[in-house]
Amino acid sequence: MSAGHPYHRLEVPDGIPFELKPSPGKGWGAFATRRIDRGSLILSERPTFVIQRSHTEITDYHVTIAFQQLLPIQKAQFLLLRDNGSGCFTSMNEAFAENSFNIANSDHDEPEAHGLFPLHSRFNHSCMPNSKIPTVGGEVISSFAIRDIDAGEEINFCYNPDFEGRTRDERHQALRFTCDCVACLPGTPFQQLSDMRRRLIRGLQYLMHGVDLDGQRQSSHSVIFDSTLKFVAETFSITLSSRLIYALLTMFFLEEEGLLDDFMDARLRPSLAQTVELFKSESNKSIAGLAMEQKAWVKKLEVAFELYGREDPADYEVTLALRQLRPLF
Numbered sequence: 187m188s189a190g191h192p193y194h195r196l197e198v199p200d201g202i203p204f205e206l207k208p209s210p211g212k213g214w215g216a217f218a219t220r221r222i223d224r225g226s227l228i229l230s231e232r233p234t235f236v237i238q239r240s241h242t243e244i245t246d247y248h249v250t251i252a253f254q255q256l257l258p259i260q261k262a263q264f265l266l267l268r269d270n271g272s273g274c275f276t277s278m279n280e281a282f283a284e285n286s287f288n289i290a291n292s293d294h295d296e297p298e299a300h301g302l303f304p305l306h307s308r309f310n311h312s313c314m315p316n317s318k319i320p321t322v323g324g325e326v327i328s329s330f331a332i333r334d335i336d337a338g339e340e341i342n343f344c345y346n347p348d349f350e351g352r353t354r355d356e357r358h359q360a361l362r363f364t365c366d367c368v369a370c371l372p373g374t375p376f377q378q379l380s381d382m383r384r385r386l387i388r389g390l391q392y393l394m395h396g397v398d399l400d401g402q403r404q405s406s407h408s409v410i411f412d413s414t415l416k417f418v419a420e421t422f423s424i425t426l427s428s429r430l431i432y433a434l435l436t437m438f439f440l441e442e443e444g445l446l447d448d449f450m451d452a453r454l455r456p457s458l459a460q461t462v463e464l465f466k467s468e469s470n471k472s473i474a475g476l477a478m479e480q481k482a483w484v485k486k487l488e489v490a491f492e493l494y495g496r497e498d499p500a501d502y503e504v505t506l507a508l509r510q511l512r513p514l515f
């Protein structure tokens with residue numbers, strides 16, 4: 187099936203730790219050709235070209251103009267791309283959309299820009315991935331292993347950055363294909379637990395941030411069912427003690443879900459440390475400090491539960507500060 191396939195002619199840099207080949211049920215994919223240690227770089231890739239517009243603005247016209255400016259060898263590479271490894275794309279824009287990544291740095295409020303990345307676009311999706319969604323540095327995107335990957339294993343990443351808070355059905359609706367990773371295999375105890383954990387993660391996020399995964403308040407009560415609790419979350423009136431417990435519960439569920447990789451840990455840990463620093467009551471501070479000294483997340487939680495129901499002199503200040511940062515109306 188794969189002999190003579192155009193992907194054999196895709197240019198790959200020397201020394202990359204994977205090969206492209208068919209992935210049953212998923213078109214083509216990238217498979218490790220040697221063991222890749224957790225934390226190590228898998229691939230850094232420069233875009234073939236960049237379009238400085240948001241996804242919704244890009245049309246066939248923009249892609250065609252960009253294509254016309256390419257060198258002949260680059261044009262030939264673009265024309266090798268296939269719709270999920272089989273048929274030709276029906277339009278220039280479809281080929282671009284399926285093979286591009288947003289390279290704008292959202293932390294710096296940069297305007298959206300999308301680059302064409304023929305190799306990273308061969309990585310398939312998993313809701314329990316073994317590599318990190320590619321990180322952006324200037325125009326270059328890079329992927330890293332988030333756990334040890336054995337030779338022969340398919341390399342995948344999670345296509346959507348908020349899937350840790352979404353159930354199987356919600357994920358499949360967003361993806362528009364059916365993933366068959368362990369968290370998606372229907373009828374298994376792990377899958378049922380996984381849905382429950384991800385629902386809880388979403389609820390905990392709502393309680394801590396007062397908004398849902400999309401940054402909006404929920405008009406219904408589908409995430410937080412209790413109206414009083416929903417109101418307390420949305421007015422940032424959750425106590426510091428509860429905030430610490432919710433944050434630790436989130437870490438624990440992420441770990442149980444197999445999603446607490448080094449990148450996620452590094453992203454979430456600083457706000458946990460900040461929460462501990464904010465306590466003004468000496469006894470609260472010392473319980474929180476003791477909790478954080480424990481090695482395992484479950485142990486940290488066990489200690490932090492001592493704080494359950496406790497108020498702190500800093501609670502109101504934190505509420506006010508959050509209200510200033512994110513006005514209520």
Ligand SMILES: C[S@@+](CC[C@H](N)C(=O)[O-])C[C@H]1O[C@@H](n2cnc3c(N)ncnc32)[C@H](O)[C@@H]1O
Pocket residue numbers: 211212213214215268269270271272284285307308309310311312363364365366
């Ligand atoms: C960017 S491409 C990935 C590479 C693609 N498989 C190929 O052959 O070029 C994304 C497409 O791959 C397929 N795909 C990716 N991950 C998948 C998964 N876990 N299960 C089924 N199909 C998947 C879907 O058709 C998706 O639209």
